[in-house]
Amino acid sequence: MTETLTDLAIKADGLVRRFGDKVAVAGVDLKVAPGEIYGFLGPNGAGKSTTVRMLVTLIAPSEGRAEVAGYDVVTQPGQVRLRIGVALQDAALDPKQTGRELLDLQGRLYGMAESVRRTRLEQLAELVDIGDALDDRIATYSGGMKRRLDLAAALIHEPSVLFLDEPTTGLDPLSRQMVWEEVRRLNAQGVTIFLTTQYLEEADELANRVGIIADGRLVAEGPPEVLKRSIGSDVVLVKVVGDPAAVPDALRALPDVERVDVRGDTVVISVTDGAKAVSPVAVAIDGCGVTVANLSLRTPTLDDVFLELTGGHLQGEDR
Protein backbone atom coordinates (compact mmCIF):
# COMPACT_ATOMS: atom_id res chain seq x y z
CA MET A 1 0.00 0.00 0.00
CA THR A 2 1.22 3.44 -0.85
CA GLU A 3 -1.02 5.63 1.32
CA THR A 4 0.50 7.70 4.01
CA LEU A 5 -1.24 7.66 7.37
CA THR A 6 -3.49 10.63 6.81
CA ASP A 7 -4.71 9.49 3.42
CA LEU A 8 -6.71 6.78 5.09
CA ALA A 9 -10.21 7.24 6.46
CA ILE A 10 -9.55 4.68 9.16
CA LYS A 11 -6.25 3.30 10.29
CA ALA A 12 -5.71 1.06 13.28
CA ASP A 13 -2.43 -0.41 14.50
CA GLY A 14 -2.55 -3.28 16.96
CA LEU A 15 -5.75 -2.23 18.72
CA VAL A 16 -6.24 -4.13 21.96
CA ARG A 17 -9.01 -3.69 24.49
CA ARG A 18 -9.21 -5.58 27.74
CA PHE A 19 -12.06 -5.51 30.23
CA GLY A 20 -10.47 -6.78 33.43
CA ASP A 21 -8.99 -10.16 32.50
CA LYS A 22 -11.14 -10.53 29.43
CA VAL A 23 -9.55 -9.61 26.12
CA ALA A 24 -12.33 -8.31 23.86
CA VAL A 25 -10.09 -7.14 21.03
CA ALA A 26 -6.72 -8.81 20.73
CA GLY A 27 -4.71 -6.76 18.24
CA VAL A 28 -6.61 -5.51 15.23
CA ASP A 29 -4.98 -3.70 12.30
CA LEU A 30 -7.21 -1.87 9.85
CA LYS A 31 -6.75 0.28 6.79
CA VAL A 32 -9.84 1.73 5.20
CA ALA A 33 -9.48 4.09 2.26
CA PRO A 34 -11.71 7.15 1.84
CA GLY A 35 -14.87 6.27 -0.05
CA GLU A 36 -14.72 2.60 0.81
CA ILE A 37 -17.49 0.51 2.34
CA TYR A 38 -15.72 -1.77 4.75
CA GLY A 39 -17.67 -4.68 6.20
CA PHE A 40 -16.61 -5.93 9.60
CA LEU A 41 -18.03 -9.39 9.84
CA GLY A 42 -18.10 -11.68 12.82
CA PRO A 43 -20.33 -13.59 15.20
CA ASN A 44 -21.73 -12.14 18.41
CA GLY A 45 -19.01 -11.43 20.94
CA ALA A 46 -16.19 -11.47 18.39
CA GLY A 47 -15.12 -7.93 19.26
CA LYS A 48 -16.88 -5.96 16.52
CA SER A 49 -18.65 -3.48 18.78
CA THR A 50 -15.65 -2.99 21.05
CA THR A 51 -13.51 -2.18 18.02
CA VAL A 52 -16.10 0.32 16.83
CA ARG A 53 -16.34 1.91 20.28
CA MET A 54 -12.59 2.48 20.22
CA LEU A 55 -12.64 3.93 16.70
CA VAL A 56 -15.46 6.35 17.58
CA THR A 57 -13.72 7.62 20.75
CA LEU A 58 -16.16 6.11 23.26
CA ILE A 59 -13.51 3.91 24.86
CA ALA A 60 -9.76 4.15 24.85
CA PRO A 61 -7.71 1.24 23.51
CA SER A 62 -5.73 -0.70 26.12
CA GLU A 63 -2.94 -0.92 23.55
CA GLY A 64 -2.30 0.21 20.01
CA ARG A 65 -3.52 3.32 18.28
CA ALA A 66 -6.01 4.41 15.69
CA GLU A 67 -6.66 7.36 13.43
CA VAL A 68 -10.04 8.18 12.01
CA ALA A 69 -10.54 10.89 9.37
CA GLY A 70 -6.87 11.74 9.87
CA TYR A 71 -6.94 12.31 13.63
CA ASP A 72 -5.84 10.21 16.56
CA VAL A 73 -8.82 8.80 18.48
CA VAL A 74 -7.08 9.17 21.84
CA THR A 75 -5.18 12.44 21.56
CA GLN A 76 -7.56 14.31 19.20
CA PRO A 77 -10.99 12.87 19.96
CA GLY A 78 -12.72 16.23 19.41
CA GLN A 79 -11.44 16.42 15.82
CA VAL A 80 -12.54 12.83 15.20
CA ARG A 81 -16.03 13.46 16.59
CA LEU A 82 -16.61 16.40 14.26
CA ARG A 83 -15.98 14.19 11.25
CA ILE A 84 -17.70 10.94 12.08
CA GLY A 85 -21.30 9.83 12.26
CA VAL A 86 -22.18 6.81 14.35
CA ALA A 87 -25.23 4.59 14.58
CA LEU A 88 -24.63 2.20 17.43
CA GLN A 89 -26.14 -1.22 17.85
CA ASP A 90 -29.63 -0.94 19.41
CA ALA A 91 -30.57 2.55 18.26
CA ALA A 92 -29.45 4.85 21.08
CA LEU A 93 -32.42 7.18 21.35
CA ASP A 94 -34.34 9.00 24.03
CA PRO A 95 -37.93 7.70 24.02
CA LYS A 96 -39.31 10.80 25.73
CA GLN A 97 -38.26 13.28 23.05
CA THR A 98 -39.94 13.59 19.68
CA GLY A 99 -37.94 12.69 16.61
CA ARG A 100 -37.70 16.35 15.68
CA GLU A 101 -36.47 17.39 19.14
CA LEU A 102 -33.85 14.68 19.11
CA LEU A 103 -32.52 15.66 15.70
CA ASP A 104 -32.57 19.35 16.57
CA LEU A 105 -30.65 18.77 19.81
CA GLN A 106 -28.19 16.66 17.87
CA GLY A 107 -27.71 19.55 15.41
CA ARG A 108 -27.18 22.03 18.25
CA LEU A 109 -24.49 19.86 19.79
CA TYR A 110 -22.69 19.84 16.44
CA GLY A 111 -22.70 23.63 16.55
CA MET A 112 -25.09 24.02 13.65
CA ALA A 113 -26.94 27.34 13.32
CA GLU A 114 -30.71 27.30 13.42
CA SER A 115 -31.18 27.88 9.68
CA VAL A 116 -28.76 25.07 8.88
CA ARG A 117 -30.52 22.76 11.32
CA ARG A 118 -33.88 23.53 9.78
CA THR A 119 -32.64 22.71 6.28
CA ARG A 120 -30.95 19.52 7.44
CA LEU A 121 -34.02 18.42 9.35
CA GLU A 122 -36.14 18.78 6.23
CA GLN A 123 -33.69 16.73 4.20
CA LEU A 124 -33.40 14.08 6.90
CA ALA A 125 -37.16 13.88 7.46
CA GLU A 126 -37.36 12.60 3.91
CA LEU A 127 -34.70 10.01 4.56
CA VAL A 128 -36.26 8.94 7.84
CA ASP A 129 -39.54 8.62 5.96
CA ILE A 130 -41.72 8.71 9.03
CA GLY A 131 -43.91 11.62 7.97
CA ASP A 132 -45.85 13.29 10.74
CA ALA A 133 -44.45 10.84 13.27
CA LEU A 134 -41.41 13.11 13.44
CA ASP A 135 -43.39 15.15 15.96
CA ASP A 136 -44.40 12.10 18.01
CA ARG A 137 -42.50 10.78 20.99
CA ILE A 138 -39.87 8.26 19.96
CA ALA A 139 -41.41 5.77 22.40
CA THR A 140 -44.22 5.28 19.88
CA TYR A 141 -41.89 4.38 16.99
CA SER A 142 -41.49 0.91 15.51
CA GLY A 143 -38.07 -0.77 15.47
CA GLY A 144 -37.52 0.18 11.84
CA MET A 145 -38.48 3.82 12.45
CA LYS A 146 -36.09 4.01 15.41
CA ARG A 147 -33.23 2.67 13.30
CA ARG A 148 -33.92 5.16 10.55
CA LEU A 149 -34.12 8.03 13.04
CA ASP A 150 -30.86 6.88 14.60
CA LEU A 151 -29.27 6.90 11.16
CA ALA A 152 -30.59 10.42 10.59
CA ALA A 153 -29.11 11.50 13.93
CA ALA A 154 -25.77 10.06 12.82
CA LEU A 155 -25.94 11.99 9.56
CA ILE A 156 -27.15 15.39 10.75
CA HIS A 157 -23.74 17.06 10.44
CA GLU A 158 -22.81 15.38 7.15
CA PRO A 159 -19.95 13.29 8.48
CA SER A 160 -17.22 12.07 6.16
CA VAL A 161 -16.84 8.70 7.90
CA LEU A 162 -19.93 6.79 8.96
CA PHE A 163 -19.87 3.92 11.45
CA LEU A 164 -22.83 1.58 11.43
CA ASP A 165 -22.82 -1.08 14.13
CA GLU A 166 -25.12 -3.88 13.02
CA PRO A 167 -27.47 -1.44 11.30
CA THR A 168 -30.00 -4.03 10.23
CA THR A 169 -29.98 -6.57 13.06
CA GLY A 170 -33.59 -7.22 13.99
CA LEU A 171 -35.03 -5.33 11.03
CA ASP A 172 -37.60 -6.73 8.62
CA PRO A 173 -36.42 -7.35 5.04
CA LEU A 174 -38.03 -4.18 3.72
CA SER A 175 -36.41 -1.92 6.34
CA ARG A 176 -33.13 -3.70 5.77
CA GLN A 177 -33.38 -2.98 2.06
CA MET A 178 -34.01 0.71 2.83
CA VAL A 179 -30.92 0.91 5.03
CA TRP A 180 -28.83 -0.74 2.33
CA GLU A 181 -30.04 1.70 -0.28
CA GLU A 182 -29.23 4.60 1.99
CA VAL A 183 -25.75 3.22 2.65
CA ARG A 184 -25.09 2.96 -1.08
CA ARG A 185 -26.44 6.47 -1.69
CA LEU A 186 -24.23 7.96 1.04
CA ASN A 187 -21.24 6.08 -0.26
CA ALA A 188 -21.89 7.43 -3.74
CA GLN A 189 -21.62 10.91 -2.21
CA GLY A 190 -18.14 10.07 -0.97
CA VAL A 191 -18.89 8.98 2.61
CA THR A 192 -16.59 6.27 3.90
CA ILE A 193 -18.61 3.56 5.62
CA PHE A 194 -17.47 1.16 8.30
CA LEU A 195 -20.17 -1.36 8.85
CA THR A 196 -20.28 -4.22 11.30
CA THR A 197 -22.61 -7.08 10.66
CA GLN A 198 -23.26 -10.67 11.47
CA TYR A 199 -25.13 -11.12 8.20
CA LEU A 200 -23.08 -12.55 5.36
CA GLU A 201 -25.55 -11.31 2.83
CA GLU A 202 -25.15 -7.77 4.11
CA ALA A 203 -21.35 -7.82 3.94
CA ASP A 204 -21.55 -9.45 0.54
CA GLU A 205 -24.10 -6.96 -0.82
CA LEU A 206 -22.55 -3.77 0.46
CA ALA A 207 -18.89 -4.06 1.26
CA ASN A 208 -16.00 -3.38 -1.11
CA ARG A 209 -13.84 -5.15 1.39
CA VAL A 210 -14.63 -7.41 4.30
CA GLY A 211 -12.67 -8.06 7.46
CA ILE A 212 -13.60 -11.20 9.32
CA ILE A 213 -13.15 -11.05 13.09
CA ALA A 214 -13.20 -13.96 15.49
CA ASP A 215 -12.20 -13.93 19.15
CA GLY A 216 -10.92 -10.39 18.92
CA ARG A 217 -8.63 -11.04 15.95
CA LEU A 218 -8.93 -10.27 12.28
CA VAL A 219 -8.70 -13.69 10.64
CA ALA A 220 -9.19 -12.66 7.01
CA GLU A 221 -9.56 -9.54 4.96
CA GLY A 222 -10.27 -8.76 1.35
CA PRO A 223 -12.98 -8.21 -1.21
CA PRO A 224 -15.80 -10.73 -0.63
CA GLU A 225 -15.21 -12.37 -4.02
CA VAL A 226 -11.53 -12.93 -3.33
CA LEU A 227 -12.22 -14.35 0.12
CA LYS A 228 -14.79 -16.74 -1.21
CA ARG A 229 -12.61 -17.86 -4.07
CA SER A 230 -9.85 -18.61 -1.57
CA ILE A 231 -11.70 -21.62 -0.29
CA GLY A 232 -12.40 -23.22 -3.64
CA SER A 233 -14.45 -22.17 -6.59
CA ASP A 234 -17.62 -24.11 -5.80
CA VAL A 235 -19.38 -25.78 -2.93
CA VAL A 236 -21.44 -28.94 -3.16
CA LEU A 237 -23.99 -29.37 -0.42
CA VAL A 238 -25.32 -32.86 0.17
CA LYS A 239 -28.09 -33.59 2.62
CA VAL A 240 -27.96 -37.20 3.67
CA VAL A 241 -30.15 -39.65 5.51
CA GLY A 242 -28.09 -41.81 7.87
CA ASP A 243 -24.84 -41.29 9.76
CA PRO A 244 -22.47 -39.20 7.62
CA ALA A 245 -19.38 -40.08 9.73
CA ALA A 246 -17.69 -42.12 7.02
CA VAL A 247 -18.42 -39.63 4.24
CA PRO A 248 -15.52 -37.17 4.65
CA ASP A 249 -12.79 -39.79 4.26
CA ALA A 250 -14.43 -41.25 1.18
CA LEU A 251 -14.71 -37.81 -0.41
CA ARG A 252 -11.23 -36.59 0.42
CA ALA A 253 -9.89 -39.32 -1.83
CA LEU A 254 -11.50 -37.68 -4.87
CA PRO A 255 -9.19 -35.52 -7.02
CA ASP A 256 -11.26 -32.29 -7.20
CA VAL A 257 -12.22 -32.12 -3.54
CA GLU A 258 -10.41 -29.48 -1.48
CA ARG A 259 -12.27 -29.63 1.79
CA VAL A 260 -15.09 -31.55 3.46
CA ASP A 261 -17.13 -30.47 6.47
CA VAL A 262 -20.13 -32.08 8.08
CA ARG A 263 -22.76 -29.71 9.47
CA GLY A 264 -25.50 -31.78 11.06
CA ASP A 265 -26.97 -33.92 8.28
CA THR A 266 -25.39 -31.79 5.57
CA VAL A 267 -22.00 -32.46 4.04
CA VAL A 268 -20.27 -29.37 2.66
CA ILE A 269 -17.69 -30.10 0.01
CA SER A 270 -15.40 -27.44 -1.46
CA VAL A 271 -14.38 -28.35 -4.98
CA THR A 272 -12.39 -26.74 -7.78
CA ASP A 273 -15.00 -27.39 -10.45
CA GLY A 274 -18.53 -28.00 -9.25
CA ALA A 275 -20.01 -29.34 -12.47
CA LYS A 276 -17.28 -31.94 -12.85
CA ALA A 277 -17.35 -32.98 -9.19
CA VAL A 278 -21.06 -33.58 -8.71
CA SER A 279 -21.35 -37.15 -10.03
CA PRO A 280 -18.17 -38.58 -8.43
CA VAL A 281 -19.27 -37.01 -5.14
CA ALA A 282 -22.74 -38.54 -5.37
CA VAL A 283 -21.30 -41.94 -6.20
CA ALA A 284 -18.77 -41.79 -3.36
CA ILE A 285 -21.43 -40.81 -0.83
CA ASP A 286 -23.67 -43.57 -2.02
CA GLY A 287 -20.91 -46.01 -1.12
CA CYS A 288 -20.82 -44.86 2.50
CA GLY A 289 -24.05 -46.43 3.63
CA VAL A 290 -26.09 -43.23 3.57
CA THR A 291 -28.79 -42.04 1.20
CA VAL A 292 -28.55 -38.72 -0.62
CA ALA A 293 -31.72 -36.76 0.17
CA ASN A 294 -30.74 -33.58 -1.60
CA LEU A 295 -27.73 -32.36 -3.56
CA SER A 296 -27.06 -28.80 -4.57
CA LEU A 297 -24.23 -26.83 -6.05
CA ARG A 298 -23.45 -23.25 -5.11
CA THR A 299 -20.65 -20.77 -4.99
CA PRO A 300 -18.95 -20.35 -1.60
CA THR A 301 -20.35 -17.89 0.96
CA LEU A 302 -18.49 -15.88 3.54
CA ASP A 303 -19.77 -18.37 6.10
CA ASP A 304 -17.77 -21.05 4.32
CA VAL A 305 -14.75 -18.76 4.62
CA PHE A 306 -15.44 -18.29 8.30
CA LEU A 307 -15.84 -22.02 8.82
CA GLU A 308 -12.60 -22.70 7.04
CA LEU A 309 -10.69 -20.15 9.13
CA THR A 310 -12.17 -20.71 12.55
CA GLY A 311 -14.01 -24.02 12.49
CA GLY A 312 -17.09 -22.15 13.72
CA HIS A 313 -20.07 -20.50 12.19
CA LEU A 314 -21.24 -16.96 11.99
CA GLN A 315 -24.26 -16.77 14.18
CA GLY A 316 -27.46 -15.17 13.09
CA GLU A 317 -26.57 -15.74 9.44
CA ASP A 318 -29.29 -15.82 6.84
CA ARG A 319 -29.97 -19.39 5.94
Next chain:
Amino acid sequence: MTAAAPTAPTHTNLARPGGLLTDLRSVALRALRLTMREPEAVLPALIIPLFFFVVNVGALQQFVEASAPPGFSYKAFQLPLAIITAVTGVSRASSLVVDIQDGYFDRLLLTPIRRISLLLGLMVADFVLVVVLTIPVLILGFVLGVRFETGPLGVLVFILLSGFWGLVFTGFPYAIALKTGNPAAVNSSFLLFFPFVFLTTAFLPKEALTGWLAAIATVNPVTYMLAALRSLILVGWDWTAIGQSVVAIAVMGAVSMPLAFAALRGRLKRG
Protein backbone atom coordinates in the same frame (compact mmCIF):
# COMPACT_ATOMS: atom_id res chain seq x y z
CA MET B 1 -1.40 21.95 18.12
CA THR B 2 -3.51 20.53 15.34
CA ALA B 3 -2.35 17.86 12.98
CA ALA B 4 -2.15 18.41 9.26
CA ALA B 5 -5.64 18.34 7.82
CA PRO B 6 -6.48 15.09 6.10
CA THR B 7 -7.31 14.92 2.44
CA ALA B 8 -10.57 16.77 2.19
CA PRO B 9 -13.47 14.42 1.67
CA THR B 10 -15.72 15.15 -1.29
CA HIS B 11 -18.28 15.74 1.42
CA THR B 12 -18.73 19.03 3.21
CA ASN B 13 -18.93 18.73 6.95
CA LEU B 14 -21.32 20.95 8.87
CA ALA B 15 -19.99 20.26 12.36
CA ARG B 16 -18.04 22.54 14.61
CA PRO B 17 -17.74 22.66 18.39
CA GLY B 18 -20.83 24.38 19.75
CA GLY B 19 -19.24 26.33 22.60
CA LEU B 20 -19.76 25.77 26.30
CA LEU B 21 -22.81 28.00 26.65
CA THR B 22 -24.57 26.41 23.70
CA ASP B 23 -23.84 22.96 25.09
CA LEU B 24 -25.08 23.87 28.57
CA ARG B 25 -28.19 25.46 27.17
CA SER B 26 -28.94 22.46 24.95
CA VAL B 27 -28.57 19.97 27.78
CA ALA B 28 -30.50 22.10 30.28
CA LEU B 29 -33.36 22.82 27.89
CA ARG B 30 -33.80 19.16 27.09
CA ALA B 31 -33.84 18.34 30.81
CA LEU B 32 -36.41 21.01 31.56
CA ARG B 33 -38.58 20.00 28.62
CA LEU B 34 -38.60 16.40 29.80
CA THR B 35 -39.28 17.49 33.38
CA MET B 36 -42.36 19.37 32.25
CA ARG B 37 -43.36 16.32 30.27
CA GLU B 38 -43.33 14.11 33.37
CA PRO B 39 -44.55 16.31 36.22
CA GLU B 40 -45.32 13.15 38.20
CA ALA B 41 -41.59 12.82 38.82
CA VAL B 42 -41.40 16.23 40.51
CA LEU B 43 -44.81 16.39 42.14
CA PRO B 44 -43.85 14.41 45.26
CA ALA B 45 -41.03 16.90 45.86
CA LEU B 46 -43.74 19.53 46.09
CA ILE B 47 -46.55 17.68 47.82
CA ILE B 48 -44.47 16.17 50.63
CA PRO B 49 -43.20 19.51 51.99
CA LEU B 50 -46.60 21.14 51.66
CA PHE B 51 -48.12 18.22 53.53
CA PHE B 52 -45.53 18.30 56.31
CA PHE B 53 -45.81 22.04 56.58
CA VAL B 54 -49.55 21.93 57.08
CA VAL B 55 -49.41 18.96 59.46
CA ASN B 56 -46.53 20.35 61.56
CA VAL B 57 -48.13 23.71 61.89
CA GLY B 58 -51.50 22.16 62.69
CA ALA B 59 -50.07 19.85 65.33
CA LEU B 60 -47.44 22.02 67.01
CA GLN B 61 -48.28 25.66 66.43
CA GLN B 62 -50.25 26.32 69.61
CA PHE B 63 -47.99 24.17 71.76
CA VAL B 64 -44.78 25.83 70.58
CA GLU B 65 -46.09 29.36 70.47
CA ALA B 66 -47.42 29.02 74.04
CA SER B 67 -43.88 28.56 75.38
CA ALA B 68 -42.22 30.96 72.93
CA PRO B 69 -41.63 34.70 73.28
CA PRO B 70 -44.66 36.75 72.26
CA GLY B 71 -44.91 37.41 68.52
CA PHE B 72 -43.07 34.18 67.57
CA SER B 73 -44.74 32.61 64.53
CA TYR B 74 -44.35 28.84 64.24
CA LYS B 75 -45.61 29.03 60.64
CA ALA B 76 -42.76 31.36 59.78
CA PHE B 77 -40.39 29.05 61.67
CA GLN B 78 -41.58 25.99 59.70
CA LEU B 79 -41.72 27.52 56.22
CA PRO B 80 -37.93 27.22 55.62
CA LEU B 81 -38.08 23.53 56.55
CA ALA B 82 -40.77 23.03 53.94
CA ILE B 83 -38.58 24.77 51.36
CA ILE B 84 -35.48 22.78 52.28
CA THR B 85 -37.53 19.57 52.10
CA ALA B 86 -38.76 20.57 48.66
CA VAL B 87 -35.36 21.39 47.19
CA THR B 88 -33.12 18.77 48.79
CA GLY B 89 -32.54 15.79 46.56
CA VAL B 90 -34.33 17.04 43.45
CA SER B 91 -32.19 16.10 40.45
CA ARG B 92 -32.19 14.53 37.02
CA ALA B 93 -30.01 11.67 38.29
CA SER B 94 -32.64 8.99 37.61
CA SER B 95 -33.08 10.22 34.05
CA LEU B 96 -29.32 10.27 33.64
CA VAL B 97 -29.21 6.59 34.56
CA VAL B 98 -31.95 5.87 32.01
CA ASP B 99 -29.90 7.73 29.38
CA ILE B 100 -26.88 5.63 30.28
CA GLN B 101 -28.86 2.40 30.06
CA ASP B 102 -30.61 3.34 26.81
CA GLY B 103 -27.30 4.24 25.19
CA TYR B 104 -28.50 7.80 24.64
CA PHE B 105 -25.67 9.02 26.87
CA ASP B 106 -23.28 7.42 24.36
CA ARG B 107 -25.06 9.16 21.51
CA LEU B 108 -24.40 12.48 23.30
CA LEU B 109 -20.77 11.50 23.93
CA LEU B 110 -20.33 10.90 20.20
CA THR B 111 -21.00 14.57 19.53
CA PRO B 112 -18.33 17.21 20.11
CA ILE B 113 -20.21 18.34 23.25
CA ARG B 114 -17.94 19.48 26.06
CA ARG B 115 -18.02 16.59 28.51
CA ILE B 116 -18.51 18.81 31.52
CA SER B 117 -21.77 20.19 30.11
CA LEU B 118 -23.36 16.74 30.23
CA LEU B 119 -23.44 17.13 34.01
CA LEU B 120 -23.32 20.89 34.43
CA GLY B 121 -26.23 21.33 32.02
CA LEU B 122 -28.37 19.02 34.14
CA MET B 123 -27.42 21.01 37.23
CA VAL B 124 -28.45 24.24 35.54
CA ALA B 125 -31.83 22.63 34.87
CA ASP B 126 -32.01 21.45 38.49
CA PHE B 127 -31.32 24.94 39.75
CA VAL B 128 -34.14 26.34 37.65
CA LEU B 129 -36.48 23.59 38.78
CA VAL B 130 -35.59 24.01 42.44
CA VAL B 131 -36.23 27.74 42.26
CA VAL B 132 -39.58 27.03 40.62
CA LEU B 133 -40.41 24.53 43.38
CA THR B 134 -39.88 27.10 46.13
CA ILE B 135 -42.56 29.35 44.68
CA PRO B 136 -45.72 27.36 45.48
CA VAL B 137 -44.41 26.65 48.98
CA LEU B 138 -43.77 30.35 49.50
CA ILE B 139 -47.23 31.20 48.19
CA LEU B 140 -48.80 28.81 50.67
CA GLY B 141 -46.78 30.52 53.40
CA PHE B 142 -48.02 33.94 52.29
CA VAL B 143 -51.60 32.68 52.18
CA LEU B 144 -51.20 31.41 55.73
CA GLY B 145 -49.99 34.81 56.85
CA VAL B 146 -46.20 34.47 56.84
CA ARG B 147 -44.53 37.85 56.18
CA PHE B 148 -40.86 38.56 55.47
CA GLU B 149 -39.13 41.03 57.82
CA THR B 150 -36.64 41.62 55.02
CA GLY B 151 -39.29 42.39 52.40
CA PRO B 152 -39.23 41.43 48.69
CA LEU B 153 -35.42 41.50 48.50
CA GLY B 154 -35.40 39.04 51.41
CA VAL B 155 -37.73 36.76 49.44
CA LEU B 156 -35.28 36.82 46.54
CA VAL B 157 -32.31 36.00 48.79
CA PHE B 158 -34.41 33.28 50.40
CA ILE B 159 -35.10 31.71 47.00
CA LEU B 160 -31.47 31.97 45.88
CA LEU B 161 -30.08 30.44 49.07
CA SER B 162 -32.60 27.58 48.77
CA GLY B 163 -31.76 27.15 45.09
CA PHE B 164 -28.01 26.96 45.65
CA TRP B 165 -28.52 24.54 48.54
CA GLY B 166 -30.62 22.32 46.27
CA LEU B 167 -27.98 22.62 43.56
CA VAL B 168 -25.03 21.50 45.69
CA PHE B 169 -27.05 18.60 47.07
CA THR B 170 -27.57 17.22 43.53
CA GLY B 171 -23.88 16.30 43.46
CA PHE B 172 -24.60 13.19 45.55
CA PRO B 173 -27.29 11.56 43.39
CA TYR B 174 -25.29 12.42 40.27
CA ALA B 175 -22.16 10.87 41.73
CA ILE B 176 -24.13 7.70 42.47
CA ALA B 177 -25.81 7.72 39.04
CA LEU B 178 -22.54 8.09 37.15
CA LYS B 179 -20.60 5.73 39.37
CA THR B 180 -23.13 2.87 39.35
CA GLY B 181 -25.37 3.45 36.32
CA ASN B 182 -27.92 1.68 38.51
CA PRO B 183 -31.44 3.10 38.97
CA ALA B 184 -31.98 1.34 42.29
CA ALA B 185 -28.82 2.87 43.74
CA VAL B 186 -29.94 6.31 42.60
CA ASN B 187 -33.36 5.82 44.11
CA SER B 188 -31.87 4.88 47.45
CA SER B 189 -29.79 8.06 47.41
CA PHE B 190 -32.90 9.83 48.73
CA LEU B 191 -32.05 8.22 52.08
CA LEU B 192 -29.30 10.82 52.39
CA PHE B 193 -32.05 13.35 52.69
CA PHE B 194 -33.26 12.08 56.09
CA PRO B 195 -30.23 12.73 58.30
CA PHE B 196 -29.69 16.09 56.67
CA VAL B 197 -33.27 17.29 57.00
CA PHE B 198 -34.22 15.74 60.34
CA LEU B 199 -31.04 15.68 62.44
CA THR B 200 -31.22 19.41 62.76
CA THR B 201 -33.40 22.19 64.04
CA ALA B 202 -36.27 20.97 61.91
CA PHE B 203 -38.98 21.27 64.52
CA LEU B 204 -37.45 23.18 67.40
CA PRO B 205 -34.76 25.79 67.90
CA LYS B 206 -31.32 24.50 68.74
CA GLU B 207 -31.56 25.48 72.40
CA ALA B 208 -34.49 23.07 72.77
CA LEU B 209 -32.71 20.04 71.28
CA THR B 210 -31.36 17.23 73.46
CA GLY B 211 -27.60 16.86 73.75
CA TRP B 212 -26.79 14.31 71.03
CA LEU B 213 -29.14 15.88 68.53
CA ALA B 214 -27.79 19.33 69.32
CA ALA B 215 -24.27 18.02 68.69
CA ILE B 216 -25.20 16.59 65.31
CA ALA B 217 -27.24 19.68 64.42
CA THR B 218 -24.16 21.82 65.04
CA VAL B 219 -22.27 20.06 62.22
CA ASN B 220 -25.26 19.65 59.93
CA PRO B 221 -25.18 22.33 57.21
CA VAL B 222 -28.99 22.28 57.09
CA THR B 223 -29.01 23.85 60.57
CA TYR B 224 -27.30 26.92 59.11
CA MET B 225 -29.54 26.95 56.07
CA LEU B 226 -32.62 26.91 58.29
CA ALA B 227 -31.17 29.59 60.57
CA ALA B 228 -30.50 31.93 57.65
CA LEU B 229 -33.84 31.32 55.96
CA ARG B 230 -35.68 31.80 59.26
CA SER B 231 -33.81 34.98 60.00
CA LEU B 232 -34.90 36.42 56.65
CA ILE B 233 -38.52 35.88 57.64
CA LEU B 234 -38.49 36.46 61.38
CA VAL B 235 -35.56 38.72 62.22
CA GLY B 236 -34.39 40.91 59.36
CA TRP B 237 -31.00 41.12 57.68
CA ASP B 238 -28.84 38.92 59.95
CA TRP B 239 -25.59 38.91 58.00
CA THR B 240 -23.93 36.40 60.31
CA ALA B 241 -26.70 33.87 59.68
CA ILE B 242 -26.65 34.54 55.94
CA GLY B 243 -22.86 34.29 55.87
CA GLN B 244 -22.97 30.97 57.71
CA SER B 245 -25.51 29.58 55.25
CA VAL B 246 -23.26 30.59 52.35
CA VAL B 247 -20.39 28.74 54.05
CA ALA B 248 -22.68 25.73 54.54
CA ILE B 249 -23.51 25.73 50.82
CA ALA B 250 -19.83 26.11 49.94
CA VAL B 251 -18.74 23.25 52.22
CA MET B 252 -21.47 20.99 50.90
CA GLY B 253 -20.53 21.86 47.33
CA ALA B 254 -16.87 21.27 48.06
CA VAL B 255 -17.77 17.71 49.02
CA SER B 256 -20.50 16.85 46.52
CA MET B 257 -19.26 18.47 43.33
CA PRO B 258 -15.82 16.82 43.22
CA LEU B 259 -17.57 13.48 43.84
CA ALA B 260 -19.97 14.07 40.95
CA PHE B 261 -17.36 15.29 38.49
CA ALA B 262 -14.94 12.54 39.47
CA ALA B 263 -17.73 10.04 38.80
CA LEU B 264 -18.26 11.64 35.37
CA ARG B 265 -14.55 11.38 34.59
CA GLY B 266 -14.53 7.77 35.76
CA ARG B 267 -17.45 6.87 33.51
CA LEU B 268 -15.89 8.58 30.49
CA LYS B 269 -12.67 6.72 31.10
CA ARG B 270 -14.32 3.32 31.48
CA GLY B 271 -16.42 3.91 28.38
